[in-house]
Amino acid sequence: MKVRTIGIAALLALHGGGACAAGIEEMKPAAPAAADKAAAARTYNLPGHGALQLQVPQAWRDILHQTSNELPPIILFTPTAGEAFKIAVTPLYPHSQGMAQPTLADMRKSVEMAVEEARKQAVEKEIPIQELKGPSVTGYYFSVTDKSPKPGEYKYMTQGFFLAGGLAPTFTVLTNDGSENIVAEALAMLRNAVHVTKQ
Template sequence: MNRLLKRAFIAVLTGLLACGAFAADMRVALPDRPALVIPLPVGWRGQVRRAVPDLPPTIMLSSITEKNFTVMITPIWLRSADAKPLTPDSLRAMVAAAAQNARPQAVEADLPVRDLPGQGLFGAYFSATDKAPKPGEYRNLTQGMVAIGELHVGFTILSNGDAAAVNGPALQMLQSLRRD
């Protein structure tokens, strides 16, 4: 009976890991506005870096056990009440401009911008491979932005090795961002 329970537990755990389960929510307080809630994938940890209390923080995410990737998230809010939130088209244009800036250093000749839809948010991103990373630098880059109402969340995913293994859970996490 013990062996059967153990196998069932391992099967459930493997299923959770395979479908991109989230281990816990990381709640990041933002000055005078609702917090940003980041559902952390299993095996990931987060750290908030805030240089000045009233300015946007940078959230650094990484693996608990490995050092093969870093995800940086920066929530940016509108400064004035009359400023307009990004539209899907304006957000895509910003991401496309970032892709154009990355192109000279990329292996790929074309860096297509892909949509990143989510519940109550929209976003876009591109991916590139550095053709000549310096020692200690990451080879794979995925960069983009997500808009949740007036909150704009810029993100950068840096990795070595299999980019898809990091991008899959990271993009799923970004699609699941919410305000609290």
């Protein structure tokens, strides 16, 4: 499935900013291998905005892609072993003075917009929006199947948006057949996200 990270440009336009994350359509599947499912805490520093802490399966490797010093990074996850997949997480935060944090209503609207965009190439006629809820997380997501994935693209996509403390991360999970567990593991990781701030 050829997609872009969810509603970021639209959301930042709503709050007076510009687009802050690159598209992820260039991602290609990694070679399959065997996987270990154990998870451990990893912390991703966000200069001036604390850090995002995620419980990441040990068999996943990560890359922190910083587009500029002012804008949020993109955290990319791929397998060191196991079925091919790609996950992108962008921990949004206010990057200019006076820029408000998005509300849950803002997030729901952005997810609804992403659903309508995904519907154009999805198998599903009905695409329900699900709630993402964790100890310090509240948000929304949806899942779709690409009706005609091209070579090198992914068949399944789960995409969403949530609040975690002072952060508003967006995420996209791309998988193929045989990777159903990856979506469950990714959602578990995101439900347990923590915004770490300095004491």
